Amino acid sequence: MSHPLDRLIQSTRELKALPTATGQILQLMQDATASADDVLEVVGKDPALTANLLKLANSAMFGVGRQIGTPHQALVLLGNRTVLNLAFATGMGPVLTGPLPAYRLESKALWRHSMAVGVGAAYLVEATVQDRWLREAAFTAGLVHDIGKMLLNDPLQTQLEPLPLGAQSAALVEAERGLLGFDHAEAGGRLAEIWRFPTGLVQVITAHHHPQVPRTDAESALLQRAVMAADRIAARADLGGGSAALPDEDFLAEIEELQLPMGPVEELQGRLDAEVAGLEAMLGAAR
Numbered sequence: 001m002s003h004p005l006d007r008l009i010q011s012t013r014e015l016k017a018l019p020t021a022t023g024q025i026l027q028l029m030q031d032a033t034a035s036a037d038d039v040l041e042v043v044g045k046d047p048a049l050t051a052n053l054l055k056l057a058n059s060a061m062f063g064v065g066r067q068i069g070t071p072h073q074a075l076v077l078l079g080n081r082t083v084l085n086l087a088f089a090t091g092m093g094p095v096l097t098g099p100l101p102a103y104r105l106e107s108k109a110l111w112r113h114s115m116a117v118g119v120g121a122a123y124l125v126e127a128t129v130q131d132r133w134l135r136e137a138a139f140t141a142g143l144v145h146d147i148g149k150m151l152l153n154d155p156l157q158t159q160l161e162p163l164p165l166g167a168q169s170a171a172l173v174e175a176e177r178g179l180l181g182f183d184h185a186e187a188g189g190r191l192a193e194i195w196r197f198p199t200g201l202v203q204v205i206t207a208h209h210h211p212q213v214p215r216t217d218a219e220s221a222l223l224q225r226a227v228m229a230a231d232r233i234a235a236r237a238d239l240g241g242g243s244a245a246l247p248d249e250d251f252l253a254e255i256e257e258l259q260l261p262m263g264p265v266e267e268l269q270g271r272l273d274a275e276v277a278g279l280e281a282m283l284g285a286a287r
Helices: 004-011 020-029 036-044 047-057 071-078 080-091 109-129 132-144 147-157 169-180 184-194 199-207 218-236 248-258 262-283
Strands: none
Touching: 004 147, 004 184, 020 036, 020 080, 036 047, 036 071, 036 080, 047 071, 047 080, 047 262, 071 080, 080 132, 109 132, 109 218, 109 262, 132 199, 132 218, 147 169, 147 184, 169 184, 169 218, 184 199, 199 218, 218 248, 218 262
């Protein structure tokens, strides 16, 4: 018998497949032999994706100190892996913009939350290891960490008991499991597997509320910790994606447990809202 999550995915028509270009980018992300020409062929077929890729590459967060005017220049200056990560991130925009009534999220609210966690995770990773590629991987991981909420929205709306209003993330996850038998992290991980996301990315999605989920390497572990911390910081910036902020004492205890430097955490809290507003103004909410 198939897993109930697989049946749910099959019955959710709009989530059965990624946009064509985004799916092709994912395949290239996992192909160690992919060439610059392969990347250009996929990115160049989608004008909107190309435009948003260039906007993101030229942003203060991902820029290289000079203007990037073409995908080829982006490849030369940033490298294949970085361009694929950024192209994937921009390609996910249209997937994340719809309203989620079960979580009391209006249209584009999940997109804003996802950008906040992506920006936050990237900043925390860079402050920890100063690895440019890993920073972009963190942005991508943060951007897609809550895709399971899109999958659970419809079945949750049919429940007699709604999700708790103004609850912290742990209470929301507990409510999801009580109502459906699984939560949005597990659902998102399964959807990511079906969409053939890289293994490390699947693990981050699955584990962003469950730190005990096994990981394959130290990089995935750092991405997971950064995404978890950025998720909590986003809630404190009123970008919680349906989750309320933790009290100060609990928040500080979680950050300490995640073993991330407090200085960058405090700086991120002061700038995250402006960073997200800037990205949203630049990229729009997605087409």
